[in-house]
Amino acid sequence: MNPVQSPQNRTSQRLLRKRSAINAIAMTLSCAAALFGLVFLGWILWTTISKGLVGIDWALFTQSTPPPQESGGLANAFFGSAIMCGLAILMGAPLGIAAGTWLSEYAGARRIGMVVRFVNDILLSAPSIVLGLFVYTLVVAQMGTGFSAIAGAISLAFIVIPVIVRTTDEMLRLVPAQMREAALSLGVPQWKVIVQVLYRGASAGIVTGILLALARISGETAPLLFTSFGNQYWSTDLASPMASVPVVMNQFTASPYESWHTLAWAGALVLTFFVLVLSLLARAILSRNKVRHD
């Protein structure tokens, strides 16, 4: 009522102004942080597209990696990557699904289950180069055959396993307990309940896990450097070195040749496109499935 402000009133006014200013600054910084992330996403994608598009042509998919200064493609590397990633999924997915099943259906909240879950989480974030060293000492050094495609596939499988274990475990636990109880009460043996009821209920989630694992390993370079090594030529021999897209990109980027750089960026564009499509696909499957269950 009184137009004359008391000292307390003025202090509180000042305090309010200060708090609002701090709030405004913080909110602006928060927007700036989001912008920071988006700018770098856009920048990296733009670099890949602008530098990679030049190298995209038919020869990229039909010819093998060329010697310096000559034209060629990455056909052998695409083939090698497909073979090794395919093998890694074939080895890793059944193992991962089985281990995830144990975690969700047999271990539950028991201590040993917690331990395995913990170990799996650590493997999930463990440096991939360390897994490469592991497979090197386990396979390459022991077998005496030297670098081989199969060693590369095994090192990728070790990356696949924890991803699939985790998604399988989580997805199976999302299946309502009534489904298990209903099936068990009909006298269906537990393995059949799991395979025919639970896997069907969680199938979208499990497929998502496999897609995410594939997206993750298709760009993996570090573990392949000293397991599958590289190969300049087209090779179908699993016991000998095999080319792969990331390793070829690594070799070409480190070279001084312009033609190799172009090929490396073309490979980068194809790889990024593939990985982003896979992760978007995984997301789409998951969200569509969620809608249907609600």
Next chain:
Amino acid sequence: MTSIAVTHTRLVTQARRDASADRKFRTLVVLAAFIVLVSLIGVAFSMLWGGREVLSEQGLGFFFSTEWNPVENRYGALVPIFGTLVTSVIALMIAVPVSFGIAVYLTEVAPVWLRTPVGSAIELLAGIPSIIYGMWGLFVLVPMMTAYVTPWLNDHLGALPFIGELFQGPPIGIGLLTAGFVLSIMVIPFISSVMREVFLTVPVRLKESAYALGATRWEVVWNIVLPYTRSAVIGGVFLGLGRALGETMAVAYVVGNTVRFSASLLEPGTTIAALIANDFAEATDSYRSALLLLGFVLFVVTFFILAIARLMLLRLSRREGVR
């Protein structure tokens, strides 16, 4: 009568077959889980085994020596360990505040319709293969560092007392600072997605009580959301640290790959992972042994960091469970 007996025996054999199939299935999945458990131990042990040669020759001196001389078979882990820690610390110094900002933006600031697309876009950053970060760093970031950032740092921060030495160096663009910066962009999606998830677990009741008392948005975030989720936020930061420590290809291109100690962040250096990636395939036997031992060091360090991260994250979810 007979038909009942026949049915009965058929039921019994059926039950027996089911039971044995159940047992087999159970053995199968237990075995798979066992492989997961064993592989972690196998990873650690295989590298220690591979590094036994250098470990027995040089003993614990390996961990405290700065000399790295493959020609004379003298190996010291201190320089790559130093490089790994420095690049990761730089990465966290940039990534933690930015990730916090992103998480706040996605949970409190952005209009609701914008949250999902922006959140997914940030998460796409995590999907880009690390080698592409490396190529981008080498061909785009390094020239920019050379042309603008390094001279600016030299002029403005290089003259300061105490910290000036960190920012003096040749304008070559590659070095620990560039590597740390690329790493920070790579770990932002991991840290921010953990923070975002845990911020969403804060009970709306708590936040609205604070708003009702007249708190500003920032005060709610700082005084309500952050204390409530503190342990999980620290867990997320450690998760990012674990990623940064072991990141290989992105660092290998921009760190310079020089095994030499220098006080400046602008000088080339190396990290454990980059050193292994560059030299392992062509290394001699004893050099390989040294690199395997380095790999063991990296694994042990990341193991503990990730273990702390998981325990911190578990704390919050356990509290959630109790409620």
